[in-house]
Amino acid sequence: MNFRKRLFLKLLFTFTAALTITAAPRPKAVIKAVAAKVFGQSPSLSMTRASGEEPRTLLANKAFTVMGYNNGGFVIVSNDDLLPAVIAYSNTVFDKNTSNAGFKWYLSAVEEAINGIVKAGKPRTMIAPDQSKYAAKIPSFVTSIWGQEKPYNNLCPEGTTSGTGSWQGYGSTGRTVTGCVATAMAQIMYYNRWPEKGTGGTHSVYVKQADGTKKIVTVNYEESFYDYANMIDSYKGHYSKEQGDAVAKLMLDCGVAADMNYATDGSGTYTENAARGLRRNFGYPETTQMLKRRRYSEQAWMDIIYNEINERRAILYTGVDNKNGGHAFVLSGYDETGKVWINWGWDGASDGFYDIALLNPKSYKFSEDQDMIIGIEGEKTETLQDTITVDTPGRLQELIADSIKSKISSLKINGKINSTDLRTIRQIAGNNPDGTIQRSSLVSLDLSDAVIVSGGDPYLVDDKRQLITNDNEIPERAFFNCKSIRKLILPKSTMTIGDGAFGKLGRLDSISIPTGDNKNYIFDGQTLMTKDSKEIIAVMPNNKGDFNVAKGITKIHNYGFSGCSKLTKIVLPNT
Numbered sequence: 001m002n003f004r005k006r007l008f009l010k011l012l013f014t015f016t017a018a019l020t021i022t023a024a025p026r027p028k029a030v031i032k033a034v035a036a037k038v039f040g041q042s043p044s045l046s047m048t049r050a051s052g053e054e055p056r057t058l059l060a061n062k063a064f065t066v067m068g069y070n071n072g073g074f075v076i077v078s079n080d081d082l083l084p085a086v087i088a089y090s091n092t093v094f095d096k097n098t099s100n101a102g103f104k105w106y107l108s109a110v111e112e113a114i115n116g117i118v119k120a121g122k123p124r125t126m127i128a129p130d131q132s133k134y135a136a137k138i139p140s141f142v143t144s145i146w147g148q149e150k151p152y153n154n155l156c157p158e159g160t161t162s163g164t165g166s167w168q169g170y171g172s173t174g175r176t177v178t179g180c181v182a183t184a185m186a187q188i189m190y191y192n193r194w195p196e197k198g199t200g201g202t203h204s205v206y207v208k209q210a211d212g213t214k215k216i217v218t219v220n221y222e223e224s225f226y227d228y229a230n231m232i233d234s235y236k237g238h239y240s241k242e243q244g245d246a247v248a249k250l251m252l253d254c255g256v257a258a259d260m261n262y263a264t265d266g267s268g269t270y271t272e273n274a275a276r277g278l279r280r281n282f283g284y285p286e287t288t289q290m291l292k293r294r295r296y297s298e299q300a301w302m303d304i305i306y307n308e309i310n311e312r313r314a315i316l317y318t319g320v321d322n323k324n325g326g327h328a329f330v331l332s333g334y335d336e337t338g339k340v341w342i343n344w345g346w347d348g349a350s351d352g353f354y355d356i357a358l359l360n361p362k363s364y365k366f367s368e369d370q371d372m373i374i375g376i377e378g379e380k381t382e383t384l385q386d387t388i389t390v391d392t393p394g395r396l397q398e399l400i401a402d403s404i405k406s407k408i409s410s411l412k413i414n415g416k417i418n419s420t421d422l423r424t425i426r427q428i429a430g431n432n433p434d435g436t437i438q439r440s441s442l443v444s445l446d447l448s449d450a451v452i453v454s455g456g457d458p459y460l461v462d463d464k465r466q467l468i469t470n471d472n473e474i475p476e477r478a479f480f481n482c483k484s485i486r487k488l489i490l491p492k493s494t495m496t497i498g499d500g501a502f503g504k505l506g507r508l509d510s511i512s513i514p515t516g517d518n519k520n521y522i523f524d525g526q527t528l529m530t531k532d533s534k535e536i537i538a539v540m541p542n543n544k545g546d547f548n549v550a551k552g553i554t555k556i557h558n559y560g561f562s563g564c565s566k567l568t569k570i571v572l573p574n575t
Contacts, residue, residue, distance in 0.1 A: 025080055028065075034085045035067035035075040042089070058094045063114035068094050072546050072568060076110070080118045083358075084126050087114075088339065090352025091545030092568060100346040101266075102180060102327035105319050109359050127299060127357045128338040129306045140333035140341040142191045142314050143233045143507050145348030145565065148177040148267075151235055151244035152186075155252040157217045160210045162263035173210045179267030180328040181274050181316075182255035183345040187330055188314045189250065189282065190231055193484075194378030198224035198253060200280045205255070207262045219256045221281045226250050229430070229483070233506040233565035236347060257281040268325055271318045275373045287375035294370075302338065302357050304374065309334055313377050317342075319359070320369035331356075331372070348568065383409035383441050390415035394456050397424040406439045412446040419456035419468040422478060426459060429482035433461050444487040445479075448512070451493045474501045477559070483507055496520045497528060497537060500559030505541045508563075529553075536560050539567075549573055 026034075035055045058074060059066040064087060068074030074094035076087040087110060098104065117124055129136065146152060159176040178186075189195075198221025206214040227246040232239060235247065255262065257277030258269045271290050278284040293301055308315050308331075315331040333341030339353035359370065384407050390396050393416045400408070405428050413425070423433055430440030452473060458466035460477055469475050474490060476498035485505055489512040490497075496519075502508070513523045521537060522529050528537040535555040539547060541563035549556070551573045561570065 026078070026085070031065050031077045031079070031085075032067060034077050038075045038086055038089050039073065042091075059096045061111060063111040063118075066094055066096075071571075078114055080114065082117055082121070082123045083114060084124070084337070084355075086337070086339075086355075087358070088352060088354040090350055092348065092350055092352065095349070098346075098349065100344055100349055102319070102329045102342075102344045103346070103350045105321055105327045106342075106354060106359075108321065109319065110355075113358050113360065124358070126338045126355065127302045128336065129334060130303075134306045134310045137336045138309055138333050139509065140343070140351075141312055141509075142187055142330055142332035142343055143566070144187045144190055144231075145234050145236075145343070145351065146183055146187050146190075146247070146345060147235075147347040148179065148183050148345070151239065151248055152183065152251045153178045154244060154248035156248075156255065156267075157207045157215060157262055158209075159207045159215070159262045159264055161265045162261075162268075174264045176207065176262040176264050177267050178251045179255055179258075179260050179262070179269065180345050181258050181269050181271070181318075181326075182251055182260060182267070184316045184328045184330050185254040185258065185274055185278065186247070186250045187343065187345065188316060188376050189226070189254070190228060190247075191314055191332070192376070192378050193228045195283050196226060198222065198226075198281050199283045203256055203277075203281055205260055205262065217256060217262075219253050219281075221253065221257075224249070224253050226253075234348065236565075253281070271316070271326070271328070271371045271373060274316060274328075278373070278376060284376060284378065288373065288377075289375055290371050290373050292369075292371045298357055298360055305331060305340060305356075305372075306334065306338075308374050309340075311377075313375065316373040316376065317356075318369075318371050326369075348566075383407055385410040387412040387414070389413075390417055390421060390450075392416075393418040393453050394420040396421040400424070400428070407441055409441045410444040410446075411442060412449075414449040416451045416453050417447075418453050419459045419475075421456065422452075422469055422475075423457060423459040426479070426482060429479070430484055431481055433458065440482075440484040442482070442484050445485055446487075446489045447491045448489045450491045452491060470496075472496065474498060476500055477503060480504055480559070480562075486510065488512070490514060494519070499537065499557045500562060502538055502541060503559040503562030506563050506565050508541045511540060511542070538562075539564055541565070543567060545569075546571060 053069060055067040055069060057065060058068050064079055065077050066074050067077060072093040073091050075089045077085055078087055153175055156176045156178055158173050160173055200221050202218050202220045204216055204218040207217055209215055230242045230246040232243050258274040260267050260269045275288060275290040278288050316328060317331050318326050318328045320326045329345055330343040331340050332343060335353050339355050342354050343351050384404055386408055388399050396417060408428055429442045430438050432438060452469055454470050458468050460467040467476055472493050472495040474494055474497040477500040480500050480503040483506055486507050487510045492514050494514055515523050520531055522531060526543055527539050529535060534552060535557060536553055537557050539561050543564055544566040546569040547567050548571045
């Protein structure tokens with residue numbers, strides 16, 4: 001054996017030994033520490049635990065361990081250090097017996113992937129977004145947490161179970177569910193608020209009945225209008241008939257457009273049918289297309305995902321396993337490590353950040369069929385950014401033409417404004433004084449250099465009262481139901497904030513409230529309270545997960561949690 005060969009073998013042995021040392025199971029203490037660190041770094045996750053509570057094991061197998069809390073919040077940790085420690089995390093309750101088919105698919109696919117990596121002995125690193133091309137992280141921008149049953153399926157056809165309905169008359173007829181594909185389509189269209197109406201004439205599907213016949217269900221898309229203003233982010237609590245009807249109509253039209261095979265125990269269709277339906281019946285462009293993962297490298301696939309999310313285009317993603325068929329869900333954000341926000345379409349259950357790059361279909365059978373629909377955005381309408389200085393209170397309406405009010409996406413107002421001006425602002429944000437809704441593009445409202453003064457016409461009229469402004473006060477229900485607003489900056493001169501000022505701002509991502517000893521309130525970034533910290537005026541609508549009301553709180557004001565559709569639980573103190 002020559003010297004070069006001996007040296008090569010020695011180096012190879014050393015390198016292999018190093019890999020063997022590196023590729024080791026994570027001790028339980030390390031797994032627990034990893035989970036605790038994730039909980040400690042995330043405010044929304046840390047809110048789910050009781051004081052002093054430590055994460056416990058919720059599920060463990062050869063591949064991974066799920067650590068979390070009984071009240072919600074969990075972290076999936078890889079059991080081997082060949083992989084990055086954190087696979088996924090969520091502020092929701094972990095249910096190992098869940099009927100959420102998409103989430104169960106992910107757990108099975110991840111288990112197979114991790115076991116395969118460990119068996120091969122090849123270390124894996126996360127593919128993080130390239131910060132020279134993309135933002136370091138993007139919070140989820142799809143705010144809805146919808147499901148497949150009531151009220152979403154209220155207009156779905158009567159049918160039978162997927163495995164029955166032959167000529168023998170087996171099975172029974174009942175209301176079919178929407179299907180995960182229709183729910184994903186509907187949530188993305190609701191986020192886009194587009195289209196306002198359908199197109200492409202009529203389209204039909206055939207629904208199997210228990211007696212073996214098939215019922216024809218037809219939608220005339222030319223006569224279909226979508227009432228996004230009456231749709232809400234969550235239907236877990238109370239909702240009106242109009243709100244239920246609005247989402248049910250959207251769900252039915254999505255299902256029929258996607259050639260849904262309706263059944264009471266699970267409705268399904270192919271991803272390419274959904275892409276075709278989006279183009280044919282909803283007017284989405286030819287760039288709305290389906291891509292198959294097996295045709296891309298891991299890096300190229302994730303680059304497409306990061307690019308879509310950077311452009312604020314939600315993605316309809318599908319994973320398939322041979323036993324249970326396909327599972328569709330929505331991608332709408334990512335964190336700095338490259339984990340992608342998944343909305344499972346299961347009423348918010350298990351929504352969180354997940355490593356999907358790990359599911360390499362070229363290596364693992366369970367995740368061999370993955371595809372996604374990209375380019376799901378409506379026609380870009382002209383939007384305007386404007387800065388207006390009001391010289392005389394009450395004249396804002398004269399400074400903005402009616403023809404452009406619905407096109408303003410970013411508005412900054414300087415000067416003194418009164419109740420009449422607030423009424424105009426609410427109209428630009430889609431709300432008329434009588435409470436009716438109109439189209440709005442307003443996303444950002446900057447009032448930092450405005451000063452609110454008393455006087456003017458009522459900005460809001462209800463059955464009992466006419467609401468007007470007072471000096472340096474954000475009055476009651478000032479921005480109530482202005483759902484398009486995502487960024488809100490209040491006047492620096494604000495001294496008082498009334499009840500319901502931020503109610504139903506379900507899409508709000510950012511709010512700036514001035515603070516100081518001279519204010520009649522205190523604000524900690526999540527909760528607005530009276531100056532003595534004993535009463536909650538408002539919990540910000542962008543809070544997620546569980547919310548623990550602090551000890552010492554004696555009162556929650558009217559509309560205190562209005563619009564907080566992303567909260568899963570509110571824990572009250574003994575006081």
